[in-house]
Structure formats: C-alpha cells, structure tokens
Amino acid sequence: MTKGTNGMRSHSEKADAKRARLLLKVLAGVVFVIIVAVAIVVGVLSLHEKSAVDKAVVDEKLGQMEKFIDEQKWTEAKSIGNELLDMNIAQGTKVSVYWEMGIIESYQKNFGTAIDYANKVLNISSADGHYLLGLIYTDMKKYDQAINEFTIVGQTSPMYKNTADSWIAELKKLSGSGK
CATH class of the missing domain: 1.25.40.10 (Tetratricopeptide repeat domain)
Structure with a gap:
C-alpha cells in the first residue's frame, strides 16, 4: 500500500479497497443464494420422494383395511384406519x-x-x-x-x-x- 507524504492512502487505493469489499459482499450474497436454492431443491425432492413412498404405503394400508372389513375383522380394520388418519394423507x-x-x-x-x-x-x-x-x-x-x-x-x-x-x-x- 502506497502512502502519500502525509501517511494516508491514495484515492485509487481507497477505491480499490471499496471495490474489493463490495465484490466480497456480492460474492457472499451469490453464495448464500446458491446455498438457499440447493436447500430448496433438496427439500422439494425429498418431499416428492416421501409422498411417493407414502402413496404406496397408504394404498397398501387401504387394501389391508378393506380386506379386514370384508372379513368382518372390525378391530383390525379400525386400527389401520386410525393409522392412516394419523398420517399426512x-x-x-x-x-x-x-x-x-x-x-x-x-x-x-x-x-x-x-x-x-x-x-x-x-x-x-x-x-x-x-x-x-x-x-x-x-x-x-x-x-x-x-x-x-x-x-x-x-x-x-x-x-x-x-x-x-x-x-x-x-x-x-x-x-x-x-x-
């Protein structure tokens, strides 16, 4: 860093330092946006994956419930029904x-x-x-x-x-x- 005769930095050095700080802030902002975007994508993908799994589980449980109803196994059918109602369906x-x-x-x-x-x-x-x-x-x-x-x-x-x-x-x- 070049100092003038009075020990102060020159105007161009101050401007360069400001630009560097501004560039760091912009880069930090971009990195933050990228991290948030990745988190959102991962979250959406995991929700999609979870709902696909839940649908298969729900369909299986509904089938079991109907089978128990056909067999007049009321307690078992109600138990499965309550399990289903406890899920996010x-x-x-x-x-x-x-x-x-x-x-x-x-x-x-x-x-x-x-x-x-x-x-x-x-x-x-x-x-x-x-x-x-x-x-x-x-x-x-x-x-x-x-x-x-x-x-x-x-x-x-x-x-x-x-x-x-x-x-x-x-x-x-x-x-x-x-x-």
Missing part, C-alpha cells in the same frame, strides 16, 4: 378412510360414531357425506331421514343420481310412504 384418501370407518361403525350398530365419520366425509365431499348418511340412516331404519339424504345426493351429484333414486324407491317401499 390427501383429502380424497381421508374421504375413503372416514367412509370405511363410518361403514364399520354402522355395521357394529355404533350409529353415533358412524354419523360422526359421515359428517367428516360431508365436510370434505358433500355428495359422499350425504350418501354415507343415507346408508347409515337406512341401517338405523330411519327411512325418512335416509330418503332426505339420498334426495340431496340425487339433486347435487350426477354421479350418484341413479343409485340415490333406487335407494329412495326402495326406502319408500320399506317405510310404506309410496311406490
């Missing part, structure tokens, strides 16, 4: 699990709990929730309430229209309220 999967849990409870005549599950379905998927409520009220022999639920389903969901109409016709026969 998609809303559509929650509908499936709540649906199956509601069916299990209805089969076991635990109608209050079955209705609770149906209401959870209802909060996610209106048509599915009303349809499940219709099934539960049918199991409870509350045919007028079941007809109301199936009527809502038929009016709001083309997917369920024909099935809902069939249920309504059958329930009217059972309740003696029409053909």
Whole structure:
C-alpha cells in the first residue's frame, strides 16, 4: 500500500479497497443464494420422494383395511384406519378412510360414531357425506331421514343420481310412504 507524504492512502487505493469489499459482499450474497436454492431443491425432492413412498404405503394400508372389513375383522380394520388418519394423507384418501370407518361403525350398530365419520366425509365431499348418511340412516331404519339424504345426493351429484333414486324407491317401499 502506497502512502502519500502525509501517511494516508491514495484515492485509487481507497477505491480499490471499496471495490474489493463490495465484490466480497456480492460474492457472499451469490453464495448464500446458491446455498438457499440447493436447500430448496433438496427439500422439494425429498418431499416428492416421501409422498411417493407414502402413496404406496397408504394404498397398501387401504387394501389391508378393506380386506379386514370384508372379513368382518372390525378391530383390525379400525386400527389401520386410525393409522392412516394419523398420517399426512390427501383429502380424497381421508374421504375413503372416514367412509370405511363410518361403514364399520354402522355395521357394529355404533350409529353415533358412524354419523360422526359421515359428517367428516360431508365436510370434505358433500355428495359422499350425504350418501354415507343415507346408508347409515337406512341401517338405523330411519327411512325418512335416509330418503332426505339420498334426495340431496340425487339433486347435487350426477354421479350418484341413479343409485340415490333406487335407494329412495326402495326406502319408500320399506317405510310404506309410496311406490
């Protein structure tokens, strides 16, 4: 460093020192941005990888749950359902699990709990929730309430229209309220 006659650095040396500090700050900023970008990419890739693994696990558990339901092994089916609900699963999967849990409870005549599950379905998927409520009220022999639920389903969901109409016709026969 060259000092002038008064012991001070020259203007060009000061400017060079400022440029060097500025360059270091810019480089540090660039390095920081690169590190953050790498962390984001790694995080996204690990989430993608995790969701792919979770989907396979979820699908396997749903299959096991359905098998236990078919075998009328209610405790085992509910255990798997609760495991699934403890996982971070998609809303559509929650509908499936709540649906199956509601069916299990209805089969076991635990109608209050079955209705609770149906209401959870209802909060996610209106048509599915009303349809499940219709099934539960049918199991409870509350045919007028079941007809109301199936009527809502038929009016709001083309997917369920024909099935809902069939249920309504059958329930009217059972309740003696029409053909």
